[in-house]
Amino acid sequence: xxxxxxxxxxxxxxxxxxxxxxxRDGRGCKDGLxxxxxxxxxxxxxxxxxxxxxxxxGPMSLDGTNSYILGAPGQAAAVVVDPxxxxxxxxxxxxxxxxxxxxxxxxxxxxxxxGSARLHELTGAPVRALDPRxxxxxxxxxxxxxxxxxxxxxxxxxxxxxxxxxxxxFHLPADGQAGSVLTGDTILGRGTTVLxxxxxxxxxxxxSLGRLEALGPATVLPAHGPLLPSLAAAARDYRTHREDRLAxxxxxxxxxxxxxxxxxxxxxxxxxxxxxxxxxxELSVAAQLSYLRGGxxxxxxxxR
Numbered sequence: 658x659x660x661x662x663x664x665x666x667x668x669x670x671x672x673x674x675x676x677x678x679x680x681r682d683g684r685g686c687k688d689g690l691x692x693x694x695x696x697x698x699x700x701x702x703x704x705x706x707x708x709x710x711x712x713x714x715g716p717m718s719l720d721g722t723n724s725y726i727l728g729a730p731g732q733a734a735a736v737v738v739d740p741x742x743x744x745x746x747x748x749x750x751x752x753x754x755x756x757x758x759x760x761x762x763x764x765x766x767x768x769x770x771x772g773s774a775r776l777h778e779l780t781g782a783p784v785r786a787l788d789p790r791x792x793x794x795x796x797x798x799x800x801x802x803x804x805x806x807x808x809x810x811x812x813x814x815x816x817x818x819x820x821x822x823x824x825x826x827f828h829l830p831a832d833g834q835a836g837s838v839l840t841g842d843t844i845l846g847r848g849t850t851v852l853x854x855x856x857x858x859x860x861x862x863x864x865s866l867g868r869l870e871a872l873g874p875a876t877v878l879p880a881h882g883p884l885l886p887s888l889a890a891a892a893r894d895y896r897t898h899r900e901d902r903l904a905x906x907x908x909x910x911x912x913x914x915x916x917x918x919x920x921x922x923x924x925x926x927x928x929x930x931x932x933x934x935x936x937x938x939e940l941s942v943a944a945q946l947s948y949l950r951g952g953x954x955x956x957x958x959x960x961r
Contacts, residue, residue, distance in 0.1 A: 697750040702884060703876055705729060705810060705832040706839075709750050711741035713768055716933045719847060719881040722768050725839055726754045727829070729809030734758040736808045737782070738827060738839050739880050740772040748772050752779040759807045760784040761799075762791055763841025763880060764824040766853075787816075787823040799825060817843045817869065819862025821853050828872060835887075837876040838869065844891050846882025849898050851937040854944035862944075863899065866892045902926075906945045919943045 697709045702725070711722040722741035728734065736759045737751050751757070757780040762770050765788050773784045774793050783796030785805075792798055801816035813828040820842045827839040842850045843865060852862055870892035877885035885891050909925040910917055919942050923930075927938040 697747050699726070699750070699754065702878060703829075703832050703837050705829055706837065706878060707754070708878075709747065711747050711768075712744055713742045716931070717937065718768050719845070721881070723878070723880050723882075724751055725878060726751070727808055727810055727812070732809035734808045736761060736810070736812070737776065739763055739769040739841065740776045742768060743772045743775055745775075748776050748779060751776060755780055757782040759805070760793075760796070761805075761812075761827060762786040763826065763839065763843075764788075764821045765791055766821065766842070769841065769880060787825050801825075815868060815872075817841075817865035818857065819843065819852060819859070819865045820850050820857050822856045822858075822861070824857070824865070826869065828875070833876060835874045835876065836872070837878050838872060838888050839878045839880075840869070840888075841880045844869065844877055844879055844885070844888070844895060846877070846879040846885055848882070849895060851941050852944040854940045854947065857944065859899065859944045859948035863896065866896050866899075870896075902941075903945055903949065906942070906949060910949075919946065922946065 697712070699707050699709055702708050705727060707726045708723045709726070710720060711724055713721045722739060724741045724747070725738040727736040727738065733756060735754050735757050737757055738761045740751060740760060740762070741747060757776070760773055760776055760782050762773055762784065765786070770786070770791050773791065776782070777784050777794040782794065784791065784793040785796040785799050786792055787799045789798045799814050801814060803814040805812040805814065810829060811831065813830065815826040815828050815838070817824050817826045824841055824843055826841060826843055828836060829838070830836040844850070852859060870889045873889050874887040877888050877891050879885070905926050906922060909922050913921050913925060919939050923939050923942045926942065930938050
């Protein structure tokens with residue numbers, strides 16, 4: 658689940674997605690993502706990673722889910738991160754990069770996990786996630802700070818709750834001069850992410866941004882949208898966005914009263930958002946109100 662930012666006005670949603678995910682004339686190119694009508698295409702993203710764009714574009718998934726394939730040069734085995742939707746052609750393409758040794762997921766949302774059980778069936782590879790409910794084939798739950806050795810790589814598990822409580826990122830320190838980080842929905846290639854409150858909280862998210870910023874100028878490999886050149890810069894930009902949004906929420910509360918509801922604040926701060934992302938806007942307002950009121954983890958009032 659993600660939301661894309663419009664530069665004007667400074668909201669974090671878009672009324673539409675650039676492109677459809679599959680080119681209308683047989684080929685499309687947008688934000689560095691190339692797809693074909695004839696099926697999914699394997700594309701190089703960094704020295705140690707490739708990706709296949711899943712055919713699930715939409716207002717909450719941008720161009721679709723970037724399913725990443727990790728592997729060291731000369732290694733036949735591969736690791737797949739975020740298999741994406743249960744689309745047979747997409748999953749067959751992922752299985753075809755193999756042999757797939759391991760399947761990892763960044764968090765529980767279906768646009769990342771729905772195809773994971775089927776990909777396990779196709780490859781025999783175990784599926785690992787922080788939440789044991791999304792582990793398959795004997796895969797153990799991920800541990801915060803764990804170092805995974807697979808496909809000739811060392812992959813560090815970075816706990817980044819906030820978008821969801823089970824969100825993790827995967828750090829590849831050997832991927833280029835500054836390394837790379839697969840950020841799931843914690844940092845997107847375009848726009849900012851929704852906090853899936855009350856499971857995801859703003860306090861957790863801000864702490865996660867600090868944790869990612871400390872990793873320096875690593876390449877950002879997001880689950881949605883194009884690559885970004887510097888994780889530290891992206892994390893700082895995200896923090897600035899959240900601080901600006903909190904200032905807007907505080908101003909709205911001054912006008913509406915300290916006990917204003919989520920709906921009332923969303924009407925004031927996210928005026929004009931379309932119905933496809935209204936619920937996501939309300940979730941983010943609820944998370945921010947809870948943060949400001951000191952009651953994270955407790956549902957903020959949702960009615961008028």
